[in-house]
Amino acid sequence: MADKRKPTLNEMIAQLSQWHSEVKNFRNDGYTQKAYREKIAAMREQIIRITEDIRNSEELVEKPAFRSNPRETK
Numbered sequence: 001m002a003d004k005r006k007p008t009l010n011e012m013i014a015q016l017s018q019w020h021s022e023v024k025n026f027r028n029d030g031y032t033q034k035a036y037r038e039k040i041a042a043m044r045e046q047i048i049r050i051t052e053d054i055r056n057s058e059e060l061v062e063k064p065a066f067r068s069n070p071r072e073t074k
Contacts, residue, residue: 016043 007015022028022036 016040 019036019039023033023040025033028036
């Protein structure tokens with residue numbers, strides 16, 4: 001049976017670091033470096049999408065939908 005364990009934060013960071021070193025490795029040809037660059041770019045796009053979604057959700061929670069006292073003039 002396949003291992004269903006989720007990677008830890010440190011494992012994900014280590015994986016990204018490994019991909020980065022493969023991009024920078026002069027022994028890898030351009031196609032190999034490009035493949036690792038694409039993996040990093042895909043991860044970056046997902047992280048940006050998720051963090052923007054979280055930020056937007058937090059902004060909605062922080063802003064009250066209405067004033068607590070409608071006669072207040074703030």
